[in-house]
Amino acid sequence: MGSARITPPRPVDVAALFPELAPLARPAIRLHPRPGSPSVSESSVGGPLLWPADEPWPHCDGPHPGTGVSAYPAEVRLERRRRARLRVDPRGPHYTPEERAIKARNDAAFTERLDAGLPQPAECPVPMLPVVQLYVRDIPLLRPPGEADLLQVLWCPYDHAPDNKPSTALFWRASASVGDVLTVPPDPYEADYPGYVPQPCRLVPEATIDYPHSLELTSPMQQALGDWSRWQAAGDAVDSSYAAYPAEFYDTELAVAPGWKAGGWAPWGRTDPYPLNCAVCEAQMVPLLTIASFEWDGGPGSWVPYEDQAAAATDHLAGQNPAQPTAVEVGSTDNLQLYVCPASAEHPHTDLIQ
Numbered sequence: 001m002g003s004a005r006i007t008p009p010r011p012v013d014v015a016a017l018f019p020e021l022a023p024l025a026r027p028a029i030r031l032h033p034r035p036g037s038p039s040v041s042e043s044s045v046g047g048p049l050l051w052p053a054d055e056p057w058p059h060c061d062g063p064h065p066g067t068g069v070s071a072y073p074a075e076v077r078l079e080r081r082r083r084a085r086l087r088v089d090p091r092g093p094h095y096t097p098e099e100r101a102i103k104a105r106n107d108a109a110f111t112e113r114l115d116a117g118l119p120q121p122a123e124c125p126v127p128m129l130p131v132v133q134l135y136v137r138d139i140p141l142l143r144p145p146g147e148a149d150l151l152q153v154l155w156c157p158y159d160h161a162p163d164n165k166p167s168t169a170l171f172w173r174a175s176a177s178v179g180d181v182l183t184v185p186p187d188p189y190e191a192d193y194p195g196y197v198p199q200p201c202r203l204v205p206e207a208t209i210d211y212p213h214s215l216e217l218t219s220p221m222q223q224a225l226g227d228w229s230r231w232q233a234a235g236d237a238v239d240s241s242y243a244a245y246p247a248e249f250y251d252t253e254l255a256v257a258p259g260w261k262a263g264g265w266a267p268w269g270r271t272d273p274y275p276l277n278c279a280v281c282e283a284q285m286v287p288l289l290t291i292a293s294f295e296w297d298g299g300p301g302s303w304v305p306y307e308d309q310a311a312a313a314t315d316h317l318a319g320q321n322p323a324q325p326t327a328v329e330v331g332s333t334d335n336l337q338l339y340v341c342p343a344s345a346e347h348p349h350t351d352l353i354q
């Protein structure tokens, strides 16, 4: 893991101001992914995974109708690599000899596919891409089954119904039981979007506390949050520009931490909240993981860790936004939420775009 990331304290202790919220506080862990070269024995976004060499790699059978705007993961990675290099050395070569060799390999593989007349890749079982692996030692709020101490999430980089999102697969495993590790997992030939190809990142987890989005609160609690006179007890700490809409201050600054996150409360807003119930036992499912398009909104907002504030405040080129370290984009720059059943890790998970 890299150096620490610390979120500035919230401008207001909302549970002190609204004691009725206190029982709803939920632990969350901001993952703070940052581009890097993690190993299989680290928690990471974008791989590599600690995957047993003798276990089949997950594939998705579709269907994959396609969006007509394919991206090629090998090309996406090469372009990101070039951009990162040119950011550091803007006067460097267009392609280094090594990058030219990668490009030649990619082009040769492309031509080989065409010449062989292989079926459209989306008609094949598609190898899934590593999205995240989390060791429980780093993310202690996870509740693994049995001896497991590692959660691995992969996705298929094509749009799937409903809501046009990658389809996800979850695996729990005991890391100590993994012998030989798969060194070169199969790579999908194609993805629907570059944003479905996660950039490898190290994680710098940070524990925080979430409160429910205001849309999830009872009507009396929503009314309490809308009462500006109650907020005034906090004095100057509450931004008075929110006087007409104090619930917006609550949602933006206090309730739900943005970005990649384990646990906590879910971001809502694309739709009104609705309960997600387990398909097996009907228990109300709980947020496991938020896969976010952005770590924070817009400019230097209050959720930007101290260590990133200088970078967040400067101009950046497309594809170099410090708020998008993973390069993942889902929905319309939304979040993909994974939910699990609190009763059993054996029950299937579900996901939701918000």
Ligand SMILES: [Zn+2]
Binding pocket: 060, 061, 062, 063, 064, 126, 156, 157, 158, 160, 167
């Ligand atoms: Zn698929």
Ligand SMILES: [Zn+2]
Binding pocket: 278, 279, 280, 281, 282, 283, 341, 342, 343, 344, 347
């Ligand atoms: Zn269940």
